[in-house]
Structure formats: structure tokens, C-alpha cells
Amino acid sequence: MKIPLFIGIVVGFVLTVDLRADELLPSNRSIGEAIDHYVDAKLKKAKIAPAPAAAGATLVRRLYLDLAGRIPTAMEAQTFINSKDPQKRQKLIEDLTASPEYLRHNATEFDVFLRNENPDGGSVRSYLLAAFQENRPWDRMFRDLIGAGEKAHSAKPEQYVLKRLRDRDVLARDVSSVFFGLNISCAQCHRHPYIGTITQHYFYGMREFFAASYDFKGNLLDRKYVKPGEFKAKSGKMQPVSLMFLDGKQIERPKDALTVADLTKAIQEESKLIEKLAKEKSKELPDQPTFRARVKLAEIGLSTENRDRFAKALVNRLWYRFYGHGLVMRVDQLHANNAPSHPELLDWLARDFIEHKYDIKRLIVGLVSSNAYARTSQWNGKSPPTPDHFAVAAIRPLTPGQWGASFHLVANPTLFGSDKSVTSREKVATALETAGKGAEAFIDYPRDDSPISASESMRLSNDAGIQKSLVGRAASLVKQKDRKSQITESVWIVLSRPPTDSEVELFDKYLERRKDRPEAGLHQMIWALVNSPEFRFNH
Amino acid sequence: MTFRKKTCGSSEHFVDRRAFLGAAGAFLGGAYGLNAFAQPALGQQLQRDQKRVLMIFLNGGMSQYESWDPKPGTTTGGPFQSIPTSIPGYRISELMPRMAACLHRHTAVIRSQLAVSDHNDATIFGGKPKTGPVRYPSLGSMIAKELASPNSQVPHHVMFTNYPGANYFENAGFLGATWNPINITPNGSRPVMPPFMFSEPILRLAPPANTLPPGLSDADHREREALRAELGSRFGVGRERDGVLLSHGGAYGRVRGLMESARLFDIGQESASMRARYGSTPFGQQMLVARRLIEAGVPYVRVNRGWWDHHGQNFEFHQEMVPELDHVMSVLLEDLQERGLLRNTLVATFSEMGRTPSINDNNGRDHFPRMSVTLSGCGVRPGVVYGSTNNDGTNIANNPVSLQQFFATVMRAVGIDHQKENLNTDGRPVPLTDYGTQPIAEVLA
Numbered sequence: 012m013k014i015p016l017f018i019g020i021v022v023g024f025v026l027t028v029d030l031r032a033d034e035l036l037p038s039n040r041s042i043g044e045a046i047d048h049y050v051d052a053k054l055k056k057a058k059i060a061p062a063p064a065a066a067g068a069t070l071v072r073r074l075y076l077d078l079a080g081r082i083p084t085a086m087e088a089q090t091f092i093n094s095k096d097p098q099k100r101q102k103l104i105e106d107l108t109a110s111p112e113y114l115r116h117n118a119t120e121f122d123v124f125l126r127n128e129n130p131d132g133g134s135v136r137s138y139l140l141a142a143f144q145e146n147r148p149w150d151r152m153f154r155d156l157i158g159a160g161e162k163a164h165s166a167k168p169e170q171y172v173l174k175r176l177r178d179r180d181v182l183a184r185d186v187s188s189v190f191f192g193l194n195i196s197c198a199q200c201h202r203h204p205y206i207g208t209i210t211q212h213y214f215y216g217m218r219e220f221f222a223a224s225y226d227f228k229g230n231l232l233d234r235k236y237v238k239p240g241e242f243k244a245k246s247g248k249m250q251p252v253s254l255m256f257l258d259g260k261q262i263e264r265p266k267d268a269l270t271v272a273d274l275t276k277a278i279q280e281e282s283k284l285i286e287k288l289a290k291e292k293s294k295e296l297p298d299q300p301t302f303r304a305r306v307k308l309a310e311i312g313l314s315t316e317n318r319d320r321f322a323k324a325l326v327n328r329l330w331y332r333f334y335g336h337g338l339v340m341r342v343d344q345l346h347a348n349n350a351p352s353h354p355e356l357l358d359w360l361a362r363d364f365i366e367h368k369y370d371i372k373r374l375i376v377g378l379v380s381s382n383a384y385a386r387t388s389q390w391n392g393k394s395p396p397t398p399d400h401f402a403v404a405a406i407r408p409l410t411p412g413q414w415g416a417s418f419h420l421v422a423n424p425t426l427f428g429s430d431k432s433v434t435s436r437e438k439v440a441t442a443l444e445t446a447g448k449g450a451e452a453f454i455d456y457p458r459d460d461s462p463i464s465a466s467e468s469m470r471l472s473n474d475a476g477i478q479k480s481l482v483g484r485a486a487s488l489v490k491q492k493d494r495k496s497q498i499t500e501s502v503w504i505v506l507s508r509p510p511t512d513s514e515v516e517l518f519d520k521y522l523e524r525r526k527d528r529p530e531a532g533l534h535q536m537i538w539a540l541v542n543s544p545e546f547r548f549n550h
Numbered sequence: 551m552t553f554r555k556k557t558c559g560s561s562e563h564f565v566d567r568r569a570f571l572g573a574a575g576a577f578l579g580g581a582y583g584l585n586a587f588a589q590p591a592l593g594q595q596l597q598r599d600q601k602r603v604l605m606i607f608l609n610g611g612m613s614q615y616e617s618w619d620p621k622p623g624t625t626t627g628g629p630f631q632s633i634p635t636s637i638p639g640y641r642i643s644e645l646m647p648r649m650a651a652c653l654h655r656h657t658a659v660i661r662s663q664l665a666v667s668d669h670n671d672a673t674i675f676g677g678k679p680k681t682g683p684v685r686y687p688s689l690g691s692m693i694a695k696e697l698a699s700p701n702s703q704v705p706h707h708v709m710f711t712n713y714p715g716a717n718y719f720e721n722a723g724f725l726g727a728t729w730n731p732i733n734i735t736p737n738g739s740r741p742v743m744p745p746f747m748f749s750e751p752i753l754r755l756a757p758p759a760n761t762l763p764p765g766l767s768d769a770d771h772r773e774r775e776a777l778r779a780e781l782g783s784r785f786g787v788g789r790e791r792d793g794v795l796l797s798h799g800g801a802y803g804r805v806r807g808l809m810e811s812a813r814l815f816d817i818g819q820e821s822a823s824m825r826a827r828y829g830s831t832p833f834g835q836q837m838l839v840a841r842r843l844i845e846a847g848v849p850y851v852r853v854n855r856g857w858w859d860h861h862g863q864n865f866e867f868h869q870e871m872v873p874e875l876d877h878v879m880s881v882l883l884e885d886l887q888e889r890g891l892l893r894n895t896l897v898a899t900f901s902e903m904g905r906t907p908s909i910n911d912n913n914g915r916d917h918f919p920r921m922s923v924t925l926s927g928c929g930v931r932p933g934v935v936y937g938s939t940n941n942d943g944t945n946i947a948n949n950p951v952s953l954q955q956f957f958a959t960v961m962r963a964v965g966i967d968h969q970k971e972n973l974n975t976d977g978r979p980v981p982l983t984d985y986g987t988q989p990i991a992e993v994l995a
Contacts, residue, residue, distance in 0.1 A: 180679075194683045341976060343683065389788030406792045455727065459975045462797030464727040465804040466757075472775070472805045473759035478766065514781075521777055531765075535774040543781035544798045550789070 035359045038366060042377020043384075045363070049356035050383045050401050059396050062403040065387040067092040068508035069550070071103065075507075076409065076549045077333055077379060078107035080116025081416035081443055084427055085503035100385075104376055111440040112416075114143050117375075119412045119447070123456060124328060125156070125171065127185045133174040138166035149325055149369035150313050153190055158224070158231040159309040169231040172305070176226055183218035190312065191257055192324030192345035201245050208259070209346070215242040216255025220308040227297060228289065235300040236277040254304060256311045257320065265302040320345065322361035326374065327351075330360075333378050335405025336398040352399035388550040407549045408457040414547070415450030416443035421505050421541055422480045424487040463547070471542055478534075481541070485534035494522055497533060505540040601928055601964040602849045603693050604840060606879065606899045609718065609856030610669065613905035613915055615943060616643050616868040617875075618922035619661045624942040626907035629865055640935045645872035648880035654933040656883055656892060657926040658993045662937025662946040663956060665903040667919040669859065671718035673902040676983065677953040684974050685723035689957055690850045692982055695722075695729045696966045697849035703807035704814065705757075707731040708843055709852040712753060712832035718902065720852065724974050728797075731852070732757045734815075734836075753832040755839050756815035760808060775802060814846050815839055827881055834878045841885060844895055862912035864905065875899075883926055896928040896963045900956070907944045920946060923956065929963030931995045951990060957982070958989040 036045050054061055065073070071091040075083040083091070091103055107113055118139035125139075126132040135156065141164075142152050154160045158169035175182035184196040198214040219240045223233040240252040254262040271277045285297050312321055324345060331337040338351045351357045360374075367373055378384065388404040396402045409417065419442065420426060426439060453470045455461065471477055484504070491497045498518045502510040510518070518536055525532030540546060613628075615621060620632040620643045632641040636654040653659070666672045671688070672679075678686040687695075694707035709720060709731040722729035734754050762771055782799050789795055813819060817839055828834040833855045840851045855875065860867045879899070886892040904921030920939070926932075937949035951959075958968035961982060968989060971979035 196679065197683060199679065341683070344976075390791065391788050395791045406789055406795050408794055457794070459724070460793055461727050462794060463801040464730065465801045465808060466730075466732060468801035468805050469757070469759045469808060472771075472802070473761065473763045473809070475763050478763045517777070517780065521773075524773075525770075531770070535766075535770060536777070539774055539778040539781060542778045542802070543785060544795055545781065545785045547798055548795060550785075 035355055035362065038359075038363060041380065042360065042363060042374070043380035043382075045359050046356065046378070046381035046383055049353050049359070050381070053353060054400060054402055057396070057400060059400055059402050060392075061383075061401075062386045062388075062390055064382065064385050065404060066508070069387065070100070070385050072507040073385075073404075073549055074100075074103055074107060074379060076413050076417070078104065078116070078375070079110055079112040080119065080410075080413050080447065081112065081420055082546075083507050084420065085500065085507070086427075088503065088507040101380065104379060108372055108376055111437050112443065114140055115440055115444045116412065117143050117371075119444075120332065120410070123410075125185075125189055127189055128458075129175065129181055129185055131174060131177060131181070132185065133170060135166075135168055135171050138164065138168040138170075141166050142168075143371070146370065146372050149364075149371055150318075150321070151369075153312070153321070154309045157186060157190075157305050157309060159303070159306040167229075172221065172224060173226050173229070173231050176221075176224060179218055179221050180214075182221050183214060186220075186308075187217050187257060188343040190324060191320050192327060192339070192343055193257055193320075194343035195257070211242060211244060211250070212252060212255055213257065213259070215240060215252040216261070217257065219252055219254045220304045223300070223304055225285075227285065230296060232297060233300055233303045233305070234278075234281055234285075235298065236271065236274060236281050238274070238278065254307070256308070256317065258311075258317055260311075262307060262311070265300075318365055319361055322364045322369070323357055325371075326357065326360045326364055329371075329374060329378055333375075333384060334401060335407045336401070340399070404550065408463065409454070409547060409549055410447075410456055411450040411454040412444070412447030413549070414454045415447035417546070418450065418480075418541065419443055419446035421537070422484055424484055468542075478538070481534055481537050484537055485530050488533045488537070489530045494519060497522070498536075501533070501537055501540060505537065506543075506545055600699060600847050600849070601697055601894045601896070602844050602847070602851070603690075603697070603960065603964060604844055604882075604895055604897045605690065605850070605852040606837075606875075606897065607674075607718070607852055607854045608858055608875070608899060608901040609854050610859035611665075611901050611903040611905060611917060611921070612858045612872075612875075613860070613864060613868055614661070614920070614922040614939075615905065615907075615915070616645060616865070616872055618642055618659050618924065619939055619943060620644075621907075621939075621941070621943045626909070626942045626944065628909065630869075637933045637935060643872065645869065646876040648876045652880055652883065656887070656897075656930065656932050657924050658930050658932065658934040658936060659922060659924050660936045660951055660956070660990070660993065661922045661939055662948070662950045663904075663921050663923045664946075664950055664952050665901070665919045665921045667903060667917050669902060669917075671902070673900070673953065674718055674720060676957050683976070684978070684980060685721075686980070687723040687725045687729065687972075688720040689960070690720040690731060690852055691722035691725055691729040692957075693961065693964070693966065694731075694850040695725055695972075696961070696970070696982075697964065699847065699849075702847065703804075704811050704843070704846050704848050705732050705808065706848070707850045708757075708840075708848055709733050709735075709854065710754075710836040710840060711735040711854045711856075712836055713856050718854075724980070725972060731850075753835060755817050755836060756812065760812040760815065762809075772806070775805070778802065811846070814842050814848075817842075824885075827885070829874070829877055829881075831874055831878075833874060834881075837878050837882055841882060844886070845889065845891060858901070860905070861910065861914040861916055864909070864914045866913075886927065892927040894928050896930065896960065897924075897926040898960060899924045907942055925959070925963060925993060929965070929995055931993060934993050936990055936993050952987075954983045954987045955990060958987045959993055962989040962994055 036048055068088060071083055071088050075081060075087070091099060096102065118136050121139050122134050122136040125135060138155070151160070155164050155168035156171040158172050172182065175185060180196070180199060184194060188194040195209065195214045195217060198209050198211050202210050222240055223237045225232055225234060241249045242252055244250045254264065256262070288295060288297055311317060327337050327339050327345065328342055331342050338353055338357045339345050339349060364374055383401045386404045388406050390403045398405065426442070428435070453467050455464060455467070488497050488501060491500060495515060498510055498515050502508065502514065521536060522529065522532045615626065615628055616630055620630065620641065621627040622631050631644045633644045633647065633650050634641050635650040636652060640659070642650055666677070674688045674690070675686050676689065690707055690709070698706040707720065707729060711734065713736065719733065720731045734757050736754055762768060779799065779802065786795065817825065817835060820838060820842070825835070825838060828838040833853070836853050840853050843851050858871065883892065883897065886895055886897070900923050901921055904918045905915030906918040910916060937951060938947045939945065940947045961968040966982070968983045968987060969981050969985065971981050974980050
């Protein structure tokens with residue numbers, strides 16, 4: 012959608028004043044419109060003409076990778092490209108977000124995000140699959156994951172906390188970083204280097220929300236009595252801590268837990284009771300306190316004053332996933348001294364997310380519906396603008412899941428049969444998921460600007476298994492009527508587009524030199540396509 | 551100001567590595583890296599002058615009592631006696647006769663090394679938390695980055711492990727995957743954590759996929775890559791801004807070079823007598839391959855030996871494992887010395903922790919955050935015994951050495967400025983070791 016010039020000018024003007032939520036673009040606009048409104052305004056102000064829209068073939072590949080976690084088949088790509096329906100993009104987005112592959116891919120992505128690179132973090136993927144299946148709102152998922160849900164969930168999301176109880180410092184870091192976009196762990200040892208007001212109290216205050224949590228026969232429970240927390244300040248002195256959320260407000264503990272005559276004795280007695288019950292076979296659980304700090308954390312984190320931070324943290328993470336660069340960078344440094352590139356847009360998206368009851372699917376559909384998302388990744392001007400302008404599409408390495416599933420698709424000509432039944436689609440989705448999991452052995456999950464490793468290129472170049480897995484495809488290609496159709500089909504299968512004339516010429520020469528062993532030639536050509544950066548990246 | 555140590559304490563002529571490479575690069579039109587081995591004189595010069603580190607990592611925590619800091623005759627001492635060493639007045643466990651005889655030649659011992667108290671890799675990350683927004687690099691990755699030659703065709707960083715289990719993998723953190731090690735483990739190339747700690751050692755000497763795949767000729771392998779590279783350069787038009795995209799081409803560009811180095815990992819190139827000298831154990835055989843890599847200029851090689859975590863039967867296990875360490879380590883030092891490599895190679899022994907003074911009911915020793923470590927060769931003042939523990943070894947008597955200090959000492963020994971800053975991804979400078987860290991001057995030549 013084109014933004015009329017006068018809106019651009021008006022926005023350019025208002026940008027200089029501090030916008031409040033009620034001055035934002037009305038909430039009845041679509042997410043895609045709002046994104047383009049604010050991104051275009053900034054581009055206009057910077058006098059940058061964005062890159063043009065990507066070709067249909069590029070867009071359909073991008074959408075499949077982002078939403079279904081794999082490249083499209085040649086047929087799927089061609090159907091989209093050839094369609095004359097003006098609504099074809101929105102229809103494809105709807106179809107893909109309703110597919111079994113979307114559920115799996117989204118669950119994998121959220122599992123990695125939630126794990127926060129914590130090696131002890133474990134997986135909550137089975138919970139995520141169930142949650143995305145019913146499109147569970149993000150605020151409820153937050154409650155589930157920190158063990159503060161209204162009722163128990165059969166997939167045990169509270170494993171998220173249970174697995175982390177061994178190291179509560181890391182637990183505090185993970186919860187703050189993942190759900191509130193602020194990694195406070197520098198405050199574990201010293202004040203935040205950029206924000207002097209983030210003192211050690213912030214870190215230990217967040218940690219206190221989990222001080223009473225414990226694992227009782229696999230159940231996440233709370234003790235009634237706990238020693239008041241303290242930490243060693245940089246000065247070397249011990250400092251008492253209270254429960255304190257990231258907004259800096261301290262929370263009073265209930266009086267009864269503090270005023271008990273002999274706290275040490277009360278703690279010991281509770282410990283004895285827990286040990287005794289733990290040995291018994293009964294399913295009886297120890298008494299739970301009326302005040303549960305994790306429930307309090309959910310209540311405060313989702314309160315009217317703080318939910319904006321909660322919403323922005325996820326909006327920014329998902330923005331990063333689909334646009335390759337966060338509105339706030341880094342994604343775990345959402346704080347006052349680290350301004351977003353598009354503050355009003357982040358405000359608008361967070362407001363929209365809250366107003367629509369933290370509907371993740373709606374947010375994802377919106378994020379991939381903008382013009383900014385659909386630009387080409389090629390920049391033909393002089394110097395490319397910085398990535399925070401979103402003037403040109405990002406070039407994002409595939410995740411192991413995306414790569415593995417896409418490779419599997421290339422290697423197996425008969426994967427998608429004529430059977431379109433639900434069972435059959437589920438089966439294919441599972442096979443793709445397994446292939447994606449397998450690729451984790453040699454494809455790194457992309458992060459920061461981490462380069463592609465030589466162990467990956469070695470493996471893909473020389474591993475016998477990798478070479479063998481492409482034999483079936485070469486055997487199927489060799490049956491094509493002539494060399495031109497072999498080439499055309501190969502490029503469609505691997506790169507989801509037709510070959511250019513010069514590519515046909517290039518491959519034709521390559522195959523000609525191997526005409527005494529055509530199948531080996533095709534195998535090598537497929538290998539070269541699969542190992543080209545055009546396959547390795549979402550571009 | 552950049553610090554660069556000019557000598558290794560050796561009387562031999564020394565050429566500043568960078569200065570030398572600069573001159574060589576100009577001489578050969580910058581192509582020396584591709585062909586160093588084809589130019590014997592140059593190759594040898596390069597091999598001699600480039601500094602490297604060979605790290606012997608004793609996973610699980612070797613007992614200092616049964617090795618470098620024995621306390622026989624005390625309640626904590628255990629059953630083994632001590633023997634005199636070639637360093638006057640310094641005694642080590644009777645389980646290490648070979649090292650006892652040659653200790654004065656190349657080695658300094660640090661008996662007061664602070665460690666961690668649990669099996670975790672904080673030790674090779676200098677005690678840095680893995681929880682913060684800075685993804686700190688490990689010791690090996692930092693050193694590899696500093697010592698690697700530009701355009702080198704040999705690997706930068708290699709780690710051997712001879713048993714599955716907790717190996718404390720090195721990680722380059724914010725320095726980037728280029729500086730991650732090539733892991734040679736029983737599980738293939740990927741770190742796999744427990745639960746197989748106590749299973750039998752499995753011997754693996756070479757990284758996976760470093761030879762031609764079956765059924766593909768060398769010529770086709772090269773032409774196939776040229777075709778791939780052509781597709782890559784076409785795709786790169788208009789996308790030059792992206793560093794990760796560029797690194798993709800770079801990773802494929804390294805394949806042939808790494809395949810060339812396959813022969814470095816080929817133990818068959820060593821004589822039967824040399825193999826016998828190192829011993830037939832997986833640790834001995836891997837050490838021999840490690841020596842081959844060091845000789846070819848790989849800047850950082852780490853050989854793990856595990857698993858030392860003997861909460862039970864501590865003495866039986868040490869009786870078996872310490873003599874093996876004594877043998878392999880002394881042969882390695884001898885061999886490096888004979889080849890003229892020791893003056894530019896630092897050999898370190900290190901671990902995550904030591905063992906408790908008290909002997910538990912299972913005749914085991916538990917985790918103790920104090921240990922003894924050694925440094926031999928390049929940049930080390932031989933015959934120094936630094937720091938000491940009290941009579942029964944329950945605490946450090948003087949000169950405790952922090953992990954950061956140990957790192958700084960290792961770096962200074964091979965001429966690295968231990969205060970050099972790298973930029974974190976957020977632009978913040980992060981020094982190799984904490985600001986103000988002092989290397990142990992007494993240990994350095």
C-alpha cells in the first residue's frame with residue numbers, strides 16, 4: 012500500500028515530538044499498514060528510496076521458510092507465481108499458518124528462543140505444540156511456563172522453571188531476557204554498564220521471585236518459609252534483597268512469613284515435613300503458602316503498568332526473526348538508554364498485541380504482510396542503508412530446522428505424493444521435522460553475525476551420507492527428456508525459481524563435459540545448487 | 551600500546567613473527583600461505599618461529615596429592631610416597647619418575663592454582679559467567695585468534711578427546727565461529743555431554759569428512775566446487791554488505807586447504823618406533839597426532855585426558871593414570887625438544903579442579919577448588935616452583951594464582967598482550983584477561 016505524501020510529511024514532523032499511545036496511528040489499521048506507515052516515514056525522512064518488491068519466486072520461498080520452515084516444492088512455488096489472484100499473498104499466509112508444518116516450525120523456533128542458550132534449559136516443545144495448536148495467548152503461556160497458570164497443563168510447561176532450579180541465577184536471567192527483553196545478569200556482579208540505575212538489586216530482586224520454588228516429585232511447589240535473600244555487593248558487604256520487578260518497585264512479602272518467631276526453626280520443620288512426604292508413596296503434596304512469588308511475578312509483569320514491556324519483548328523478538336534485525340538491538344537489551352529504531356511502531360505493535368489478547372498467530376501474520384517484509388534483498392544503489400532502516404530485505408542464514416527440511420525436500424522426489432489427506436500431510440510434516448532435527452549436527456543455529464563454519468562446508472562437501480542422499484534425485488532427473496528440462500527442473504526444485512539463460516548455459520557446459528556419466532553430472536549440479544548461498548540463506 | 555614479547559627465553563635467533571610474515575608475504579606476492587610446505591626453507595622458518603600452545607587438559611580433576619604436590623606421611627597424603635626431582639628441594643609423587651628426572655629442563659610448576667569446585671567449563675572461560683550478555687571466548691579460541699597466521703591453510707584450533715563425556719568444549723563466543731575448535735571426539739564433531747563418562751576410551755585421530763567422498767574424483771570435486779562458487783558469486787551481486795553471506799564462500803574456500811592437512815592427522819606417517827615411543831593408549835596416540843599438528847603450525851591444540859573424577863578408588867585409578875601422563879608428557883617434551891619446537895611451543899597441564907585433602911569412605915577424593923598445574927617450554931623459566939600449600943595441603947600457603955592470572959601467564963609466555971581488547975558484538979571492548987590482571991613474572995622467562 013502506498014502512503015499518501017502528506018501523511019509522510021505529517022509523520023516526519025510529529026516524529027520530533029514524543030508520541031504518546033493515543034497519538035499513534037489508529038488501532039483499526041492492519042499490522043502490515045502500520046509497519047509500512049512508520050518504516051516509510053523514517054525512510055522518507057532519511058531520503059532513502061527502499062529496494063523494490065521481491066520477485067514472486069523470492070517472496071513465496073521466503074514465506075514458506077518463515078512460516079512452514081521449509082522451501083516450497085517446485086509445484087507450490089509455480090502455483091503462487093502463476094496465480095493472478097490479487098489476494099494470493101494473504102491467502103498463502105493464511106494457508107501456511109494453518110498447516111501442520113507451521114505448528115512444528117513455530118514450536119521449534121520458540122523452543123530455541125525460550126531456551127535462551129541455556130544448556131540446562133531443556134525443551135518445552137511438546138507444550139509449545141499444544142499451545143500453538145489452540146493458539147494460546149502469550150500471557151497465558153507466560154503464566155504456564157513460570158508455573159503460575161490457573162490450572163495445571165498436561166504438557167508440564169512449568170518444566171521451564173523446574174529444569175532451571177539448579178541455578179537460579181540463570182533462571183532469573185532467562186525469565187527477564189525472554190519474557191521482558193532485558194538481560195539483567197550484568198547486574199549480578201556490578202551495576203549495568205550503560206544504565207547506572209540498574210543496580211545489583213534488580214538482578215537479585217528478580218531472582219527472589221524463585222527463592223521459594225522447589226521440585227517436589229516433579230511438581231513445581233513453593234515453600235512457606237524461606238530465608239530472606241541477600242547478596243554480596245561489589246563493596247564486599249552483604250546486602251538484603253526484596254522481591255523487586257524490573258520496574259524497580261519492591262514487593263512486600265506477607266507479614267506471616269516474616270514475623271514467625273523463629274524463622275530458622277520454621278524452615279527446618281518445613282524441610283523435615285517435605286522430606287517425610289517425599290519418601291511416602293502417597294500423592295499428597297506439602298502445604299502451599301497463600302503467597303506465591305511466581306504468581307505475583309505474573310501479576311506484576313502483566314499489570315497495566317508493565318505489560319507494555321512484556322508485549323514489546325515478544326514483538327521485538329518476532330520482528331527480529333522475520334526482518335533479520337530487531338527494532339531494538341540487541342533483543343535482550345530493551346531499556347531506556349537503548350532507543351528503538353522506530354519507537355512509535357514498536358508502541359503501536361505492542362498496543363495492538365495487547366488489544367488483541369496477545370494473539371501470537373495474528374502478530375506473525377501481520378509481520379509478514381507488510382511491504383517492508385516483501386522487498387528484495389538485493390541493493391543496487393551505492394552504499395546500502397544501515398539495517399535499522401529496513402530499506403532492503405535481510406539475508407538470513409537458514410536455521411538447522413529450515414535447512415534440514417528443505418534439503419530433505421530436495422533429496423526426496425516422491426515426498427509429496429498425490430495423497431492430500433490430513434494423515435498424509437502430518438506424516439510429511441513429521442519427516443521434515445526429523446530431517447530438520449538431524450541437521451542440527453552440522454548446521455549452526457544462526458546468531459548475531461556468526462560466520463558459516465568450515466566444519467559445515469567440510470561435512471557438506473565430503474560426507475558420504477550427504478552425497479548418498481542426493482543420488483535418488485539425480486536418478487529421477489536423468490529420466491527427463493532433455494538436458495534443458497533437467498536443468499530447469501533442478502533449479503526449480505532447489506531454488507524455487509526458473510533458471511536464467513546464462514545459468515542454463517553454465518550448467519549445460521558442465522553436463523556436456525560429463526556426458527559419459529550423466530547421472531554423476533546431475534548429482535554434482537544438484538550438489539552445487541544445494542551448496543550455493545542462494546539455498547543456504549533466506550533472502 | 552601493544553605488547554609483544556620478542557623472545558621465548560631461548561638463546562636462538564628469533565624473528566618477530568608478524569615482521570617475518572610481512573616480509574615473506576611481500577616476497578612471495580602474498581601467496582606464502584598457500585604453499586608454505588612446498589617451499590622447504592620458508593616452511594621450516596615459518597614452523598620454527600610461529601608460536602603455539604599445546605594444552606593437556608585433565609578432565610574431571612586430577613589429584614594434586616598423587617602428582618605435583620604430594621604430602622606423604624600426613625593424614626591427607628594417601629598411600630604413595632614422594633621422590634626427589636631434578637629441581638633441588640622439590641619432590642613429586644613416586645608415580646611420576648620420568649617427569650621427576652627432566653623437570654628442571656623446561657618446566658615450571660604452579661602449586662597454588664585456584665580452580666572451580668564442580669565439573670563445569672568455567673575453568674576454560676577464565677571463570678567468566680556464561681549467563682551474561684557477553685559471550686566470553688574460551689582460552690583456546692582467544693589464543694588461536696592471536697597466534698593464527700593470516701590465510702593459514704592448517705586448522706587454527708583443534709581439540710582431541712578420547713572418551714565420550716564432559717569434555718568442556720572450547721567456544722569462541724563473540725569472537726565468531728572461525729575460532730571454534732575442530733573437535734575430534736568419539737561422538738564425531740559435535741560436543742555431546744554425559745552420561746557416558748566412565749566408558750572405555752575410543753580412539754579417533756582425525757576430524758570427520760576431511761577426505762574425498764567415495765565415488766568422486768579429485769578433478770570432479772574441484773570442478774563441482776568451482777561451479778558452486780560461480781553460483782555464489784552471481785548471487786552475491788547487490789548483497790556484498792552481508793558478512794555472514796561472505797563467510798559462506800569463505801567456509802567453502804577452506805575445504806581444499808583443510809583436506810590438504812588431512813595428512814597431518816594421519817598417524818600412519820609416523821614410524822612404528824615413534825608410535826611405540828608415545829605408547830599405544832588413545833591418549834598417547836592422540837598426543838603424537840597433536841605433535842604433528844603443532845609441528846605444522848596449528849596454533850592451539852588441546853588434548854583431553856579423562857576421566858579423573860575419582861570419588862571412589864582414587865588411588866587405584868591414579869596408580870593407573872598418573873604413570874601414563876608421566877610417560878606421555880615426558881616423551882612429548884623430549885620429542886618437541888629434539889625437533890627444536892619447544893622453544894616456540896608452550897605445553898600446559900590444566901584442569902577444572904583438584905581433589906580434596908580428606909579421603910572419603912570410598913577411598914576417594916572429592917572436588918577441591920585448588921590444584922597444581924604446569925607450564926613447559928616457550929616463554930617459561932624452567933625449574934621454578936611457584937606458590938605452595940600448607941603441610942597437609944588443606945590450603946594455599948602463599949601466592950594463590952587466579953584463573954585470570956593463569957590465562958595471562960600463558961598468553962605472555964607466547965608473546966600475546968594479555969590486556970588486548972576485542973570488541974563484543976555491542977561494540978564494548980573486552981580485554982583478553984580482566985583489566986589489571988598480572989601474569990606471574992616469576993614463571994616467565
